Amino acid sequence: MNDIKKITMLSMLSALAIVFGIIDNLIPLFNGVIPGFKIGCANIVIIYTLYKLNSKDALIVSVLRVIILAIFTTGILDTRFIFSISGAIGSFLVMSLFKKINIFSTIGVSVIGSVTHGIIQILVSMVILNQKEMALYIPPIIIISIISGIVIGQLAKTLIDIKI
Amino acid sequence: MNKNDYYLITILLVISLSFLFIINSNKKKPSIAQVYYNNKIILTLELSKDIEQTIYGDNGKMILEVKDGSIRVKDENSKYHLCSKQGFINSSNDMLVCLPNKVVIKLVDNELDGVVR
Numbered sequence: 001m002n003d004i005k006k007i008t009m010l011s012m013l014s015a016l017a018i019v020f021g022i023i024d025n026l027i028p029l030f031n032g033v034i035p036g037f038k039i040g041c042a043n044i045v046i047i048y049t050l051y052k053l054n055s056k057d058a059l060i061v062s063v064l065r066v067i068i069l070a071i072f073t074t075g076i077l078d079t080r081f082i083f084s085i086s087g088a089i090g091s092f093l094v095m096s097l098f099k100k101i102n103i104f105s106t107i108g109v110s111v112i113g114s115v116t117h118g119i120i121q122i123l124v125s126m127v128i129l130n131q132k133e134m135a136l137y138i139p140p141i142i143i144i145s146i147i148s149g150i151v152i153g154q155l156a157k158t159l160i161d162i163k164i
Numbered sequence: 165m166n167k168n169d170y171y172l173i174t175i176l177l178v179i180s181l182s183f184l185f186i187i188n189s190n191k192k193k194p195s196i197a198q199v200y201y202n203n204k205i206i207l208t209l210e211l212s213k214d215i216e217q218t219i220y221g222d223n224g225k226m227i228l229e230v231k232d233g234s235i236r237v238k239d240e241n242s243k244y245h246l247c248s249k250q251g252f253i254n255s256s257n258d259m260l261v262c263l264p265n266k267v268v269i270k271l272v273d274n275e276l277d278g279v280v281r
Binding site for chain 1: 165166168169173176177179180181183184187200203243244246247249250257259260261263266270
């Protein structure tokens with residue numbers, strides 16, 4: 001892939017990830033069970049990048065998405081930015097690790113990514129909000145993350161299988 | 165999905181479901197709601213008395229409503245209104261979290277319990 005093609009591809013993927021991020025914010029599914037839970041549609045793009053391009057590009061898309069979304073919503077000096085960026089980087093690290101080890105399919109990688117994302121955000125909130133009881137949310141968030149992870153993983157797989 | 169995916173999902177489900185079971189069997193009936201702003205308790209409310217209380221978060225006015233031993237954020241000012249959409253909570257395992265307002269509402273058994281924790 002030459003440079004221009006790559007830059008175009010990465011910016012398109014980042015734009016797509018941002019749009020999915022906005023959609024995530026608009027769908028408060030399971031919000032009654034876990035405050036602030038999101039489905040994680042943006043992860044479709046991250047997984048797609050991880051498999052179609054490489055880890056480095058997936059990290060770029062993921063971090064760009066979080067920063068640009070934060071600039072337009074909360075600002076990057078807000079505590080919510082710490083939540084998003086730690087979740088994004090944490091789940092990226094785990095997903096790229098398991099993609100390299102290659103024992104799971106896209107769905108397994110997606111599930112472990114979304115579970116990690118949820119757990120990291122709860123750990124961060126335990127520190128930032130200073131509420132140890134937040135740990136009680138870890139079991140339910142794992143269960144819901146498994147469901148959303150399967151759906152997102154399957155969608156990503158469908159996209160990855162398309163030959164361009 | 166391959167075999168390892170099924171193993172992963174099964175293991176995660178078993179672990180989380182067993183923890184969920186333990187948590188739910190230790191559930192107690194809370195009697196007091198503690199309202200935190202910026203990690204400090206600014207208000208405690210008796211859950212036995214139905215009341216509407218106004219507090220101030222980072223985005224201004226918030227209205228809390230206590231009704232039949234449950235509490236909810238009735239009205240607040242934020243982009244996605246996550247904590248008011250969460251509705252009533254009445255278990256010590258639940259929390260109302262309003263990040264934009266830096267407000268957290270927690271249910272505890274009694275005053276002492278909350279301090280010790």
